[in-house]
Structure formats: structure tokens, C-alpha cells
Amino acid sequence: MGRKDISERIIVQKYGGSSLSNSDKIQKIAQSIIKKKNTGDLLVIVVSAMGNSTDELVKLANVVTGNKSSSPREMDVLLSTGELVSSALMSMVLNSNNCAAVSLNGIQAGIHTDLTHGSARISNIKTDRIISEIKKDKVVIIAGFQGFSEGGDITTLGRGGSDTSAVALAIALRAKRCEIYTDVEGIYTTDPRLENSARKIKEINFNEMLEMASLGAKMNPRSIELASLNNMPIYVSSTFSESDGTLIHGGKNMEDINPITGIAVEHNVSKVSVIGIEDKPGVAAGLLKPLSDQGISVDVIVQNSSVNGNTDFTFTISESDLNKATELIKTQKTVIFNKIVTGVGLSKVSLVGTGMQNSPGYAAKMFKILSNENVNIDMITTSEIRITVIIKSSFVEVAVKNLHKAFDLDKLN
């Protein structure tokens, strides 16, 4: 087989932790891998750690160090073992069913990363070993979530990192497709637990999926960005269901679909308003730098127009970071302000769709629907293909239900 013949037949599949939580599930996945291999596909399988074993390793580290661990390098060594276990087990099961397989860890799979322990970024994948195993007609099982730094130290890619492993491997191997198998059946127009007319989306383009990343499939946004940049199609589907999933791709032939793709919802949002700031350059950086230094992610940012040389600066963060964030802003020395006002119990509801590009009508319609239901809007932010509102969590259900209906998301596209 030449290198090109091989690439054309490679499919990278990723199985998440909930799909691998016990031996029954591992055996079932092995059977479906064997079936797939018998059709002629060359398979590279990326596995996460079994069930919640990563959480248990974190707990173990906390117990052993009395919650005062400060060794990101060692945490990566520890956490990377979860994927090693599942890769070895999956390979064993395949071999014991007469399907030749080999497990590779991050180093053996040639996954080079930078040195940011806990959230390393893949710099390069040297696929020689993988290709040589594929040429021996083996199914290659790769421990997800991990790579190694230039110095040979083990790194991990952060939560959800196995998605990134799978997409990066698909790109490096010039694979036909990357398939993400998980415990949901695909991407939905909105969270089916909030709205029972929520509908599975057959196709979605990368940009929409990036905006929707928190929906249903809970895919790692980094992996979608990576796929988008390299135009690698991702198929998201349920591990144990026969029904079709969702294809995330570059977005050709999508003219005739619904202009609105779906409604994304994120819970546990809190907001911080810094009031009475002198409006001069460097204010945003001065307020946000101390937070990013401590690893706190800021989401929606809104700055009001200046009135009398004073301005207000508001941002949202996860509720769990709220206390730390306000403390950091109080103790920073760069920006002088009047007071801090915080709000909790908020949610973020986003209307997403490529079709709304440059069409202001959608925003107006959205706000009207919410106002009809007496849903008060705290903050608004928009992108080209998304309109996001921050509202009280108690309003989420009524908001989603009415938006879903009004934008015809319950109808087939």
C-alpha cells in the first residue's frame, strides 16, 4: 500500500469515557470496530479514560497531597495513566478476538506538544509509527488526551483533550474522516432536556458548531477549531445506537437549510460589573490580566459607552470562579474604580446560525419573543452568526421553548 492509498482509507474514531466505563461496553465497541475493519477501512482509535477514572485519579492526588498539590508535571503523569489503561484493554480485547491491534501512548504515537502541563497544545504529530502499524494491518489504539514535550515529559491536553487528539491525528494522517462517539446521538437544535421538540441536526458547519459547542455533544471547542482550520469533517454519533449522528463539516451545499441552527444554553454563569472606571486605554487589560494569570476564563465582555469620562465594565465568568475573581480585581493596582457589583444565578442563551449573517431581523425577533414572555435581558453580545443573551436561570426554560418554536427549530430541515 502506498502512503496515499492508506490515507484515503483511514478513519480516526474517538470513544469517550462514558462509552468505555465497563468491560461490556469495551467488548461491544470492539465488535463494532471489527465489523468496520472488515469493510476495508483502516482504523485509528483514540480512547479516553474509562468512565470517571480521571476524576478518581484527581481525587487520589488531592487525598495524598492534602489538597495542596502544586505539581502540574506530576498531575499529567498521573492523569495520563487512565487513557493508557483503556488503550491497553481495548487492544487486548481486539487481539483476543483475532483482530490484530496495538496500543500506543502519546510518545509512541508521536504527539509532540508544548510544555503547558494540564493544557498542552499539540505542535506536531510524527505519524511514522502509526503508519508502520497500519501497514502491518493492525488497528491502532491511541491513548487520547496526552502527548509529550520536547524534553520527553508527559503532557496532557486538558479536559476534553481526547477530542483534540482525535482531530489532530485525523489531520496528521490525512484521514478520510474523524468520528467522535459519545453518549449522545449527535448535535441537537437545543438541549433535549429543556425542550422535548429539540431535533437532531444532520449537518452543521464548523462555525455554527463552534458557537454551539456546549450543546449536547459537549465537544471541545479547540477540536472543532482545529478541524475547521484543516477542513477535517467530524462525524458525531452515539456509541451504542444505530441511528445517524451529526456531520460537522466545511459547509458546502448548506444554502437551503434553516437559517437558525440551534439554541445553545450554558448554566452557572455569574457576572461582575466594575462601576465608575476612568475611561482610558488599558482598562480592559488591567482588569482581566490578573484573572487570566490565575487561569480564570472570562466569557462575555461588555463595556458601556463612556459617560462624563467614566465607564462601566461587565463580564461573565463561571460561578465557581466568582469569589476569586472579585478578590483579584479588588487587589489589582492598575485600574481605579468606584465599586464592584456581582450577580449570580444567570444563564447564557445563544441563538446560532450562519443564515443570520448580516440580517438584523433575527436579533429584533429574538428580543421581542423574550419580552413577550417577560424575560428580562441582563446582557447582550453578538457575533456574525450568533446572538447571545444573559438572563436569569429561572427564565431559561420559557426562553428556550419559545425561541425554539418561533424559529421553526422543531421542523425538519
Place this chain on the structure above:
Amino acid sequence: MGRKDISERIIVQKYGGSSLSNSDKIQKIAQSIIKKKNTGDLLVIVVSAMGNSTDELVKLANVVTGNKSSSPREMDVLLSTGELVSSALMSMVLNSNNCAAVSLNGIQAGIHTDLTHGSARISNIKTDRIISEIKKDKVVIIAGFQGFSEGGDITTLGRGGSDTSAVALAIALRAKRCEIYTDVEGIYTTDPRLENSARKIKEINFNEMLEMASLGAKMNPRSIELASLNNMPIYVSSTFSESDGTLIHGGKNMEDINPITGIAVEHNVSKVSVIGIEDKPGVAAGLLKPLSDQGISVDVIVQNSSVNGNTDFTFTISESDLNKATELIKTQKTVIFNKIVTGVGLSKVSLVGTGMQNSPGYAAKMFKILSNENVNIDMITTSEIRITVIIKSSFVEVAVKNLHKAFDLDKLN
């Protein structure tokens, strides 16, 4: 620090699984490592997997593959994770106590082995990374039991392999000493559970220790052989006791100690006698080759003198291998024989001591003592420094008690 200055200060310590079975124990060991480091020693720590986690991984593999796993390579990937976990945890605890530490896996520690998965032998250790971490004043924590093959695959050294890791590292680093910490206080004259006057031995030489390997400290014989060949002293002691352990060394200045060092006991022995074999060359090989091909270890081997051109061939094996072994002998085609007789419920009792070299009196005395107690001897085998008898397990206690007393093992040496 020059390379020689470093070597003179390096101590390799190995902690076994029972010493690492929970976070309390790991924290206690960390404290004793810190104390030791503060005296100026440069420490390389080899750790086993926590408690019985290796057994649990084996169980997991059996469950997942329905007991039909046949992937020694994948088993090594799986089993090597146990030591990765404990090495990362130990390093975290040290770091969180402001003692700089770094964990290294078999690859990072440069432990090259052959490709015999499950019982690989160390071919070479490239210590560059370890030395460079020591020079940064770090305690180096090494995952025991594992190395890697030329092709970059993970290998394990077999049960008890962490002892071998520790001794091999001590030799490669030209360390001052190798210290093995375990759940017993050292090497005893005999099993203290069988004979309460059993006494801890202060010093023992390598050859005696090799014969005694199954006693008390249950040290891996390979590690003792390796230490002996390279004259690396091993100190065996209890992890959590202050009392002195046993020093195993090259045997200088040992002229004045008791000629008998101790009594080794091994339980669960069974014997296989192949009766009425035509006495010609190749009989032993013909019978034993099929067993070794299946990984069955044969221990004591006795062949009686030929009578009328026929001979009997008897060997002992672990009880768990008995059925498989008799089956293999029945189905082999090389050696023609009359019948197979097996015996179970046996034990092996060995009198060990350099002092008995070329002194036939010891054997005679041993047999007389056993006969006085009506202990029937099934088989006898001797080496230069050991006399071994196979007896019924029910006789072991009375045999050990009387031998221990008669050879003055209860008296201080």
C-alpha cells in the same frame, strides 16, 4: 558536583507495594525521604504499584477479555500504569512539602530491556536524565518494574521486578548502596510465623541470600544475583520500623559467624515422577522442554540411577501448575515412559549457610534430626551451601523448630 562526587552520595531506595498502599503510608515515606535528603544523601527512589493494584489490573484484563487475553505486549502497557501512578503521587507529595522531586517512567529513566514482555531483562541503563535531575537537586522517583525495548515498546520485568529495577539502577548510577524497604524487618533465620525463636540476621552474603530468597523479605532472586555480580550491597529493612534491617553484601569479614545462616521454607510444592523411562540421552530435555515452553518453572529435579536400562525422573513444581504439567508430559512424543505418579501437599525445607561448604557432617546431622522426629523425606537435593529436603507440609513445623534449635540459629551470631 562532578560525576564521581555525585555517585558517592547516591542511595537508591525501593519501596514495595504494601508500603505504598494508602495515602498515609505515602506521606510517611515522603517524610522519611525528606529527613534522609537533609543529611546530604542524593536519593533515587524506586516505587512499586500501590498495594494490590497490579492484581486488580490483571483482574480487569481478565474480565474485559473473558480470560482469553493473549497480548503480553498490551498486558505490559496495562500493568506498567500501576507504578506510574505511585511515582507521580510520591513526587507530588514531596513537591507539596517543598522537597523538589521528579517522577520518571522506564523510558525517561533510560531503562533498556530485551523484548520478553512480562519478564523482560534489563540490558542497559542510560542514566543521563537521572543524573541531570540529581544535579538540579531533585529527588528522582522512578516507576519500578518497567523498561522499554529497542522498538520503544513498554516492557515489564515480572513480579518482584521493582527489586531488580532498584539494584540495576544502583549499579548503573554507581550508588553507595541499594536499600529495599518492605513490610518485614529484614532476613530471618527462618519464617518467624513457623518458629518464634527465629532471629533477624544482621549480615548475609549474596550466595546465602540467593538460597534464602524465599525467606521473609521475599526478595526477587534475580535482583540478588545482579547485586552479587556487581558487588552492590543491599540493605533490607522495614519501611515503618526504626529497628535495623539486614545487610546483604559480598561477604568479607564473615568468617566468625554461624556456619548455618538460616532455614528457608517454601509451601505448595507438588512433585511429578515419571516412572520407567528408557535411560538414554535427551530424556530430561524431552520431558522439561514442553513445560518451559509453556512458562512452567520446574524446581528440584532428581533422576534416580538406572536399573536394567530403565530410570525414574522426578521434579517439583508449584501446585497450581500440576495439572497442566502432567498433561504436557502425557502428550509429548519424545520420551517413552511407563507411568506418571504425582504427589501434592509437599513443602521444601532448605538449610542454608556458606559455612557448610564441603562439610558432609551437616547433611548427616540434618537427616538425623528429621528422622528423630519421624519426618519422612521425599526428595533430597543439595548445592555447595544448601541442603534441601522435600517433605509433607504437615511435617514442616516440627522440622523447622528442631533444625532451628539444633543448628543454634536462635543464638546471636
